[in-house]
Amino acid sequence: MRRASATLLIALLLVSSAPLAQAGAKGVISCVNADQSMMPASWNLDDQSCVRIDLGELEPGDILSFDLTTDSEIDILMFSVNSISVYQNEQSYRSDSIWERNSVFEDFNGTGSWHWTVPDDREMTRWYLVLDNLAHPQDGGGGAQGGSTAPIALDSEMITPGPFTLADTIIRLDPGEHSVLHGPFVVDAGTQVRMDANTMEGAPDIFLMTSSQVTLYGQGGTAAARVEGTDMLLITQERDMVWMATEAYEGEDLYLIVDNRAGPAGGGAGTEDIAVTVTLTLTPVLEPVISGDVSLEIINVGDIVTLDATQTPNNSGQILESGFHWDTNGDGTDDTVGSSVSVSWPGPTNVTIRLTVVAIDARSASSYQSIEVADISEPEVSIGASAILERTYGDDVVLSGQVSDNWGIATIEWFVDDVLIRTNSGSDEGATVFNHLFNSSYSAGLHTITLKVTDNSGMVSEDTATIDLYDSTLPVIGTHQEEVNLQIGQRFRFEANVSDAESNNLLFSWDFDGNVDSDSDGDPRNDDDGFGDSVLWSYDASGPVTVVCQIENDAGLVSEFEVLVNVLSGNEGDELDLMQLGLMAAGALIAVILIALLTWRFMSNRRLAAMIAEGDESEQPVSAVPSVDEQKAMWGGAEPAVHIEQPAQQVFGDFSSGMSGSTQDISTAMGEPEGEELDPDIAALLQLSEEEDAPGSSPASEILSEFDEDDSVEREDIDYSHESQTEETTSNWSPGEDETKVFHPEEIESEPDRKVRQNCSSCDKKFEVELPPGIDAARTACPHCGSIESISLG
16 A cells, blocks of 8 residues: 555656656657547557547446457556546556556457446546557556557447446456455345456456455455355456345345455465456346235225235335236236235125236236135124113113124114014114113113124124113002091001002001101101001000001102091090080081071062062053054954943042053042042142152162162063953942843853963063954054064964
8 A cells, every 4th residue: 555655646746747848858649539439440550659539428337348359569548538638748647546547458468358337436527548559758668668550459339237237347456455346235035146257457256245244354354254156266257157145145235345365265366466347237036925914815895905015025126116016806907006005895705816016127027816805894883872871760761873884784683681672674764773661561770772783794793781770750659548546456457559660669667656756766757667568556545646658669769658547445435426416406507597598588589579570560661552554554454443442440439440541530539529629638648658659768769778788689570461451341320220120241152262472572571462353463562662563373
């Protein structure tokens, strides 16, 4: 290393001083120009001449191949555009900083091939290859010096490396040196690793090492530890080898080593310079591997499965993401692309899926996986009742379930205490809603409601809700004896008529003296003197006693009822008889008084009603006597008027009578001559009578005033007729008449009854009219209200 540094320093000094020293003496070298478009080409290169081949502007990593043949010693030199002027100006160019060392071959004679990769220490640069047959003043006698014509044949081209070409270049090493030409790189088990070597100078060794082996070798160790099966030792001509990576080195960092050190055994001595072109290429394995996030032997219907191809060997990057092709339904056509895809199947089936991988070098391989798709999951069921639900008798329990299945629901069933209540198909509306009424046929306590679901494949799931049924109603007390009379010592059966449909067991407790707290608990009504719904009991002391019966049901709710017990000593019978007789007598007396009062009141009301009726009749207006024409109309019109003789009045003392309604003058009735004044005494009596008949002092007024506060009495109408008059014959006796002459009236033939009785259409009072012979229909005035009424026989 010290020698190389000193040489580099001397070269720099020479380069900096050469233009001043050689500019005037040598001038500028002029070479024959050529370029890549002329390849292949050949020249007869004269002595002291050169050929400059323009390789063009090259990107870092570009690879060029050269094949050259000559039978004279020449120098093969390579310069960048920045350093070619040093050569052409006859300056010192024999330095690694001036020329491209890896592609420089001095004193070359024969046939040689090499590949050169543009270094990556600079950007795009123009490069030149110089075929030199000159002696240079600054080369110090190194290299070919010319002296004869050199026939040269050259072919050069740009190499397009394969997708898995890891290295393709020439490398030059001094004795005792080694170089990591490429690495690290990783391979898959089964990948083929190909190494090609073509030596231009020396006898190098080439092999692969792991990371740990490289570290050890770089620290001065030997090459004894290296990847087995990858050695190419003592290379003096073009050679190649292929190594298939084993599982031991799968995923391991590997390095390509070019060695010019002594050893390993059988290798080069490492005593001279080497220049060798090494190409490293891979043929990655293509083995598609299908895996999934679940087992792929049986897939549940409807489950989304992730098909994964990431376990496919791809350490060399041989498969791009777009290089994974899937046929998931077995129809032979790719359905989707990607190293990982999600897929599901809607129903049971058997399918063979295919994974095809296409490498970037256009190679492809396929793998197949048979899958059974079946319904292997139970339906999902939830009632949503995590806690115990408390309900009482008569409450309507409503539950709503949630059911789902990956394929389909066949039946939905609801059970109460394992008894099937309802069955529905999975498609029935409302099948997941259930309501149930717990009646008295269920016992209090815990009950279960179960939702059972069966899917299309026959798999069953169920969920259960627990109902705590309790009795919230008191025991119902029926008809019972509320009061009992007992004698001292008399045994009596007390019975409780109680029902409770929701409780199977009722606890009856009797306290036979509700006024005494025999158990001293502060409550005199809860002493347990007896138990059961029927208890015999007797008392040894007289007096009233309250019996309390308490009934407790299964829920702890208590009802109670009382019975009043009159305990008798036996002497109460006589006193009771006298008391009863007294009460009966008093009752009879009160009844007689009430009857008498009611009778008197009734008679008084009748009397008052009659007097009121008479007063009303006297106030009725007298109907006008029908005219002759009206009577004609009444009695048929065409018949002659029938004259009914009015009976004569008889005057007896101071009384007058008659049916005509007319009266004679009072004086005439009293026997006074007509027109004479009455006796003063009689006139005074008459005046007194008129005053007594005044409304304010009449007996009727006095009676009415006595009953002003009484209830009104319904008026009774008295029917009578003015027409039914009995014919009377007035006989006036005169002195001197023959007493022997006696008047005998003619006998009248009896005729049928021609009286008509009917109610008035206006006042609704009954009246009576006798029609004359030969008249069967007529019109007459109502004697009560004067209304003209039509009457007829029959």
